[in-house]
Amino acid sequence: MQTPLQILSLEDDPKDTELIQELLDADGITCEITRVETEAGFLDAVERRNVDLILADYTLPSFDGLSALNLAKDRCPDVPFIFVSGTLGEEVSIEALKIGATDYVLKTRLSRLVPSVHRALREARELVELKHAQEAHHRSEAYLAAAQRLSHTGSFGWNPSNGEIHWSEETFRIFECEPSAKVHISLVMQRTHPDEKTAVQALIDRVSRDRKEFDYEHRLLMPGGSVKYVRVVGSPSHTESGSFEFVGAVTDITEHKRAQEELQKAVQEIKKLRDQLFEENIALKEEIDKTSMFEEIVGESAALQAVLTRVAKVAPTDSTVLVAGETGTGKELIARAIHKRSQRAMRPFVSVNCAAIPPSLIASELFGHEKGSFTGAMQRRLGRFELADGGTIFLDEIGELPQETQISLLRVLQEREFERVGSAKTIRANVRVIAATNRDLQASVDAGFFRRDLYYRLNVFPIDLPPLRERTQDIPLLVQYFINRYATKAGKKIRRIDKATLESLKSYPWPGNIRELQNVIERSMIVCETEIFTIDESWLSQKEQAAETPQSLLFKFTESQEKKAIESALADTRGRVSGPAGAAARLGIPPSTLDSKIKALRINKHSFKAG
Numbered sequence: 001m002q003t004p005l006q007i008l009s010l011e012d013d014p015k016d017t018e019l020i021q022e023l024l025d026a027d028g029i030t031c032e033i034t035r036v037e038t039e040a041g042f043l044d045a046v047e048r049r050n051v052d053l054i055l056a057d058y059t060l061p062s063f064d065g066l067s068a069l070n071l072a073k074d075r076c077p078d079v080p081f082i083f084v085s086g087t088l089g090e091e092v093s094i095e096a097l098k099i100g101a102t103d104y105v106l107k108t109r110l111s112r113l114v115p116s117v118h119r120a121l122r123e124a125r126e127l128v129e130l131k132h133a134q135e136a137h138h139r140s141e142a143y144l145a146a147a148q149r150l151s152h153t154g155s156f157g158w159n160p161s162n163g164e165i166h167w168s169e170e171t172f173r174i175f176e177c178e179p180s181a182k183v184h185i186s187l188v189m190q191r192t193h194p195d196e197k198t199a200v201q202a203l204i205d206r207v208s209r210d211r212k213e214f215d216y217e218h219r220l221l222m223p224g225g226s227v228k229y230v231r232v233v234g235s236p237s238h239t240e241s242g243s244f245e246f247v248g249a250v251t252d253i254t255e256h257k258r259a260q261e262e263l264q265k266a267v268q269e270i271k272k273l274r275d276q277l278f279e280e281n282i283a284l285k286e287e288i289d290k291t292s293m294f295e296e297i298v299g300e301s302a303a304l305q306a307v308l309t310r311v312a313k314v315a316p317t318d319s320t321v322l323v324a325g326e327t328g329t330g331k332e333l334i335a336r337a338i339h340k341r342s343q344r345a346m347r348p349f350v351s352v353n354c355a356a357i358p359p360s361l362i363a364s365e366l367f368g369h370e371k372g373s374f375t376g377a378m379q380r381r382l383g384r385f386e387l388a389d390g391g392t393i394f395l396d397e398i399g400e401l402p403q404e405t406q407i408s409l410l411r412v413l414q415e416r417e418f419e420r421v422g423s424a425k426t427i428r429a430n431v432r433v434i435a436a437t438n439r440d441l442q443a444s445v446d447a448g449f450f451r452r453d454l455y456y457r458l459n460v461f462p463i464d465l466p467p468l469r470e471r472t473q474d475i476p477l478l479v480q481y482f483i484n485r486y487a488t489k490a491g492k493k494i495r496r497i498d499k500a501t502l503e504s505l506k507s508y509p510w511p512g513n514i515r516e517l518q519n520v521i522e523r524s525m526i527v528c529e530t531e532i533f534t535i536d537e538s539w540l541s542q543k544e545q546a547a548e549t550p551q552s553l554l555f556k557f558t559e560s561q562e563k564k565a566i567e568s569a570l571a572d573t574r575g576r577v578s579g580p581a582g583a584a585a586r587l588g589i590p591p592s593t594l595d596s597k598i599k600a601l602r603i604n605k606h607s608f609k610a611g
Contacts, residue, residue, distance in 0.1 A: 005031035005121075008045050010056035010068050011084075012037040020055060020084065020113065027114045039063045039071075046075045053120065058085035058092065066096060073100045078127060080120035084113065153251040158234070159243065160208040174230065174252050176222050193219035193227065211236050211244065217253065229257040297333055298481045299474030303466040307334065314461045315341035320413065322398075322458045323436040325465030327590035328515030331436040332394060334463060339392040344432055347391030350384050355400035355596035362405050364421045373422020385418060385429050392432045397596065398458065399439035399450060406451045413457040433458070438590065468510040468517065475506050478514065482521035483533055495531040508540045512590070563601045566594070567608075575608035 007024075009017045017035045024031050034049065036042050037060055045051065054072055058065040065083055072081050083096055083104035093104045102120045105112045154171030158164070165183040172179045175191050185204065192200050196218040207214050213235040220228040234248030297308065314321055315338045323331045332351060339349045357365050364374070368383030384393060395401075401409065412418050416429050435458045444450035468475070479497065487494050510516055524535045569583035576582045577598075578591035587594065598605055 003030075005029060005052050006050055007031050007033045007053045007055060008042075008049070008051045009033050009035045010037065010042055010054070010060070010063070010065065011035055012057065012060045016057075016084075016107065019110065023110060023113055024117065029114070029117065037061075037063070039067070042068055043071065043075075046072065051076060051079050052124075053117065054079055054081045055084045056081065058083055058088045066092075066099070069096060069099055069101055078124065078131075080124050082113075082116055082120055084110075153249050155247070155249055156234075157245050157247050159245045160211075161244065171250050174228070174250055175220065191220045191222070193221045195219070207234065207246070227254075228252060229254045297330065297337060298477050299471060300477065301466075301471045301473040303471050304474060307463060307465060308337075310461075310463050311337055312341065314338060314463075316343065317461075318342075318432055320432070320458055320460045321434045321463060322441075322461070323434065323463045323465065324441070325436075325438065326467045326513055327438050327592050328513030329465040329467060330514055331438075331465060332396060334465065335392070335394040335434040335436065338434060339394075339432075342392070342432065344391045348388050349392050349394065350388035351394045351396065352384050353396045353596060355397040355593065356599050358600050358602065359402040359405075362402060363408060366405065367408060367418045367420055369421035370423045373420075377422070380420075383418075383420065385412065385431055386427065388431045390430050392434060395433065395435045397437060397593070398435040399437045399441055399444055400596070400600070401450075403449075403451070406454050410451065410454045410457060413454070438593065468513045472506055475517070476502060478517060479505055479521060482518055483525065486522050486525040490525055492525065492528065493531055494525075494528070494533045496533070498532055498534040501534045504535070504537060504540055515592075562597070563603065566597060566601065566603060570603070570605055570608040573608075575605050577605065 009020065011017045014035065017033055021031070021033050034045055036045050039062070042063065056065045056068050065085065069081055072079060080102040081100065082102050083093070084107060085104070086107040088104055088106060096104060102123065103116045105116050152170075154174055155168040156171055157166040163185055165185070165188075167183050169179060172181070175187075177183075177187065181187070189197060189201065200218055203214065203216055215231070215233045217229065217231045220230055222228060231251045231253050232248065234246040237245055237247045239245060297304070311334060321335075321338060323334050325331055336349060339345060352366065354362065364381070364383070366383050366385055368381050368386055369377050371377055371380045408418060412429050413433060417426050418429055419426055441450055441455055445452045445455050479502065483494050483497070505517070520535060520539055523539070524533065528534070565587065566583065569586045573581060573583045573586065577584055577594055579585070582591065584591040584594040
């Protein structure tokens with residue numbers, strides 16, 4: 001008996017479905033039509049029934065034919081889909097065919113329905129047959145790929161009862177025997193390497209007795225004296241006559257074994273060289289430590305040596321360090337020296353200038369933020385603490401940190417955790433903190449501008465850097481160091497330093513410390529036209545000798561008052577920041593600090609210059 005064709009009809013008018021049933025019955029098409037008119041009914045029928053054909057109206061009260069087509073292409077892509085509608089326009093029909101509809105029939109021309117159904121069913125059958133053919137083709141390709149992987153592999157059959165062995169042509173080639181040669185176990189043993197004969201014979205005896213599959217590698221000794229490595233894999237089987245035999249494969253793995261041996265030799269050589277290099281590095285490091293323990297930190301004065309002694313003691317620990325000193329004394333160099341001599345030396349060193357970042361963005365800069373956490377946060381961003389994970393973070397000008405950010409930093413120091421801005425997820429902080437300031441933090445604490453508990457957390461191990469005026473003994477060494485650096489860059493050769501110049505450099509109090517000295521040397525090297533190093537005495541004007549005052553005029557100002565004071569000073573000095581007549585001197589702070597504040601407060605210093 002012919003199985004009825006299962007047709008799903010998406011139609012809100014039962015009469016139209018009945019008419020379709022009559023047309024198909026009249027043509028001799030045995031079918032069962034299930035009518036649905038909602039999306040839920042359509043999905044249920046598609047997923048629960050074995051549907052052979054879908055006939056769908058285009059417009060229904062709560063559902064539409066194109067949506068049904070998309071669902072059908074997803075749930076049952078091989079089932080033919082024919083639109084039967086009275087409202088299907090030409091553009092919609094074309095769109096439906098593009099999406100995957102098999103055909104469309106207007107209700108005004110239902111005479112086309114039966115031929116359309118026949119064609120759709122025929123195409124569906126052909127599609128299934130094509131799919132099966134493609135699957136068979138893919139299987140053939142898989143077999144071919146497997147055969148290709150078995151290159152340099154021959155097959156064999158071996159009957160342990162009578163000793164008969166059958167080799168393929170490739171197996172004869174591997175054993176270097178003529179295809180006409182009579183194969184027996186004795187021939188196998190004849191080709192087996194003398195050092196392997198006992199083990200191979202034991203294998204033959206065992207598998208002959210146990211009749212279990214085997215996988216074995218051994219060497220062959222060829223008549224010409226060359227050695228081959230082979231892998232023999234065998235599996236028990238029974239012939240059509242019922243006799244037992246092993247069938248298997250013999251693979252020539254000589255090249256693979258040679259490559260393994262070469263690789264092992266290379267690994268041993270690398271290990272030997274690595275151990276040798278390790279010993280050499282230890283000796284070299286010890287020598288470097290003796291001659292130049294602190295890289296770019298130049299000087300022999302007692303004041304500097306006292307600082308370096310403290311650095312050497314605290315570096316191997318994980319303690320928080322607070323470096324204090326006037327601007328230009330090299331606080332970041334000290335922080336880097338601590339990091340390089342710590343157990344975190346191979347991890348990141350991240351430096352942050354707290355005064356150079358606007359107060360509204362400092363928390364995001366330090367701890368990161370999530371996408372959309374504030375205006376302009378277009379994507380998630382990792383903070384400096386996450387970037388420094390496992391390493392060291394250097395917080396320069398820590399005294400400029402806003403009060404609300406001080407609380408977050410205190411939590412990091414106390415609990416070793418934080419959250420990104422806009423996130424509730426807690427992140428662990430495996431970071432060593434080194435802070436630096438040119439302010440009197442204790443005075444800031446007393447004035448209520450810096451948290452006392454944070455100060456104590458930062459001040460675990462204080463290091464005070466002496467100003468250059470207290471290290472006059474180091475000035476000649478520093479001068480020579482900077483001359484060598486900038487002479488090399490400028491392609492100039494300096495044979496000696498003018499004696500009067502050196503005396504002037506030693507007698508000048510250097511309010512800008514090492515940074516000012518560095519700038520003077522670089523500037524002099526640019527204009528130097530002889531092999532004797534000299535400087536312009538006007539660059540060391542005594543009017544600029546007033547040392548910076550940590551307790552600046554801005555010390556007790558709020559942010560808005562601070563901005564007004566800076567703008568007023570810039571207006572009076574016509575935008576000039578440094579120098580005896582500059583805004584920094586009027587406000588009693590170093591020019592570098594004032595520049596940082598100008599950036600943080602987003603002040604346009606150029607707008608104050610004379611037109």
